Amino acid sequence: MTSGRQILQIGNDTVVSSSPHTHGFLPWQPSTWPDPPAMIDANFICVLERILKESILDEIGNVIEDAKKSNNGLQHRGHVVGLALMCSLDAISAYGYRAQSKTYMADFISKHFPPEYKQYAGRFYHIYRASLVHSWNLFEATLFPGNESICNTQGVLSFGLLHFFGALNEAVEDFLGQLKSDAKLQANVLTRYTSLKKTARS
Known part of the structure; x- marks a missing residue:
């Protein structure tokens, strides 16, 4: 970073912009x-x-890395990490799709997640x-602590937390890439961002 400008990689494109660091x-x-x-x-x-x-993503990544170092994995950490991942998916999805659809989470998954997740987009919220x-626990689905791919076994959906975290990171990259040219997505994001910014106090 030089002269108050930042080189930013979004998808396959490189963007040079004024750095927000200079404004606190x-x-x-x-x-x-x-x-x-x-x-x-x-x-x-x-x-x-x-x-x-x-x-969001870096903080969850820090928790995952700490668990790997202290516990050699996410065993007995699954509820906490799973809850963080679902709340992050909810928050990120709301930027692009809450303004236009009650199925904002499903819309985000179906438009931005890797292909193997898209067919199950409508099931994640519930x-x-x-x-x-x-309810803290899962009653109709399963989570694993590792890198297991998403799978539907006799109607029961399952995947590994590490696999999902990787997929969520890919989805955010895709979302930011589409944001550069998708007018409807831009309008929704500005609406959401403006609404959140108005509530900020400290």
């Missing part, structure tokens, strides 16, 4: 988020990428997100 921007502190622009530009995409990655958030 902290991704994990919404009161420092820049005001929403009139329209999506390279600098805003840089800001959003840092919010999604540094305050059997994973809602179950973990409201």
Whole structure:
């Protein structure tokens, strides 16, 4: 990074933008988020990428790495990591799709996740997100601590937490890439970002 400008890789494209570092921007502190622009530009995409990655994905990644070092894996850490992953999927999905659809999580998965996840997009909210958030345990699905691929066995969906985390990172990259040119996605993201920014106090 030089001269207050940042080189940002989004998908297959490289974007050079003014660095939010110069304005006291902290991704994990919404009161420092820049005001929403009139329209999506390279600098805003840089800001959003840092919010999604540094305050969500990187923090979950840190927890996963700590568990690997202290426990040699995610055994007996699955509920905590699974809950964090589903809440992060919910939060990230809401940026692009809450404004236009009640099935925002399914829409995000079907449009941005790797192919093997897309056919199950409509099932995630109820059997994973809602179950973990409201009941802590899973009753209609399964999670594994490793890198197992998503699988449907006699109607029971299962996947490894590490595999899902990798898929979520890929989905965020795809989402940010599409954001550069998708007008409807841009409008939804600005609406969501503006709404969140208005509530920030500290």
